[in-house]
Amino acid sequence: MYKSIIKPFLFRLQPEQAHHLTFDSVKKLFGVPGAASLAQKLYAVEDPRLERELFGLKFKNPVGLAAGLDKDARLVDELGALGFGFVEIGTLTPRPQVGNPQPRLFRLPQDESLINRMGFNNEGVMAAVERLRRSKHKTIIGGNIGKNKDTPNEEAEKDYLFCFDALFEVVDYFVVNVSSPNTPNLRALQDKEPLKKLLNSLQERNETKPLRKPVLLKIAPDLSDAQLDDIIALVQETRIDGIIATNTTISRDGLTSNKQLIEQIGAGGLSGKVLRDRSTGVIRYLHQHSGGSFPIIGVGGIHSPEAAIEKLKAGASLIQLYSGFIYEGPGLVRDINKALLGKA
Numbered sequence: 001m002y003k004s005i006i007k008p009f010l011f012r013l014q015p016e017q018a019h020h021l022t023f024d025s026v027k028k029l030f031g032v033p034g035a036a037s038l039a040q041k042l043y044a045v046e047d048p049r050l051e052r053e054l055f056g057l058k059f060k061n062p063v064g065l066a067a068g069l070d071k072d073a074r075l076v077d078e079l080g081a082l083g084f085g086f087v088e089i090g091t092l093t094p095r096p097q098v099g100n101p102q103p104r105l106f107r108l109p110q111d112e113s114l115i116n117r118m119g120f121n122n123e124g125v126m127a128a129v130e131r132l133r134r135s136k137h138k139t140i141i142g143g144n145i146g147k148n149k150d151t152p153n154e155e156a157e158k159d160y161l162f163c164f165d166a167l168f169e170v171v172d173y174f175v176v177n178v179s180s181p182n183t184p185n186l187r188a189l190q191d192k193e194p195l196k197k198l199l200n201s202l203q204e205r206n207e208t209k210p211l212r213k214p215v216l217l218k219i220a221p222d223l224s225d226a227q228l229d230d231i232i233a234l235v236q237e238t239r240i241d242g243i244i245a246t247n248t249t250i251s252r253d254g255l256t257s258n259k260q261l262i263e264q265i266g267a268g269g270l271s272g273k274v275l276r277d278r279s280t281g282v283i284r285y286l287h288q289h290s291g292g293s294f295p296i297i298g299v300g301g302i303h304s305p306e307a308a309i310e311k312l313k314a315g316a317s318l319i320q321l322y323s324g325f326i327y328e329g330p331g332l333v334r335d336i337n338k339a340l341l342g343k344a
Helices: 002-010 015-029 035-043 076-081 125-134 153-167 186-190 192-207 225-238 259-265 273-289 305-314 323-328 331-340
Strands: 052-054 057-059 063-065 086-092 105-108 113-116 140-145 173-177 215-219 242-245 269-272 296-299 318-321
Touching (some): 015 105, 035 076, 063 331, 086 125, 105 259, 113 323, 125 140, 153 173, 153 186, 153 192, 173 192, 186 192, 192 215, 192 225, 269 323, 273 296, 305 318, 305 331, 318 331, 323 331
Parallel strands (some): 063 086, 063 318, 086 140, 140 173, 173 215, 215 242, 242 296
Antiparallel strands (some): 052 057, 113 269
């Protein structure tokens, strides 16, 4: 029903309009008695063989939702009912911010891809904290954290620590986002020395808590092999718990969409099918060159069970969906889990 009726309707709307309409509609639908149970019957695959244990957490299945879709933790209960094994909220910043001027989200249907330059638009970390406190969710929640646009890189550490402390009691793991291309100069924090300083500061704060929580780093797909070698060394030096590979790309290689259209869209991070091979290549490189010494969550271009299995075979322990969920709908979560059980 999603691909034949809902998606064609939504794709006639502007992407952000479609996003808000979808969120409002899902929230209302799940308010109807029995809707959550019906969604679980249609989309959730329950089987102990799908369970994964990673950095001290037990995931009911390896298919998660990537950060960026439910930035403000509005639908964590509903997304859990749609079969996701975990949901990552954010990217969240200390203070609310509107993000970049609209339009800032664009579809490339021919390539089943998206370009976005949202700019960490969110209601601020405390709004998400309050929602999670009121939520009845049983799904594992990740907190993806960043800095405000007007915070200089020299002071970025304070923003990350603020979000870390605010979210600590309501999320199960953290993701440090220094790889979005849509906040000016943010990617400079991926350089070895500033990144090492940031990760060490978060780890030091983590050790002051009664029970530490996993900290992961989300990296760009545009890093060179030498930079990936630096990432491997940093994971080992800072003793963070893993890597999410990868964020969106600033490259436009591989697109078949009209070149004039792509030029008109302009700057932004590209996600979707076109990212599949590059993100898988990054996963494989990290896994092989680290000797599989840390977990990797694979994301980028997963639009089918085959693409998901490819990521897992390359070395990912878990996977996340974003563009694939928009193009394929919630049935993709079910189909991946069934394929992993050999039932597809």
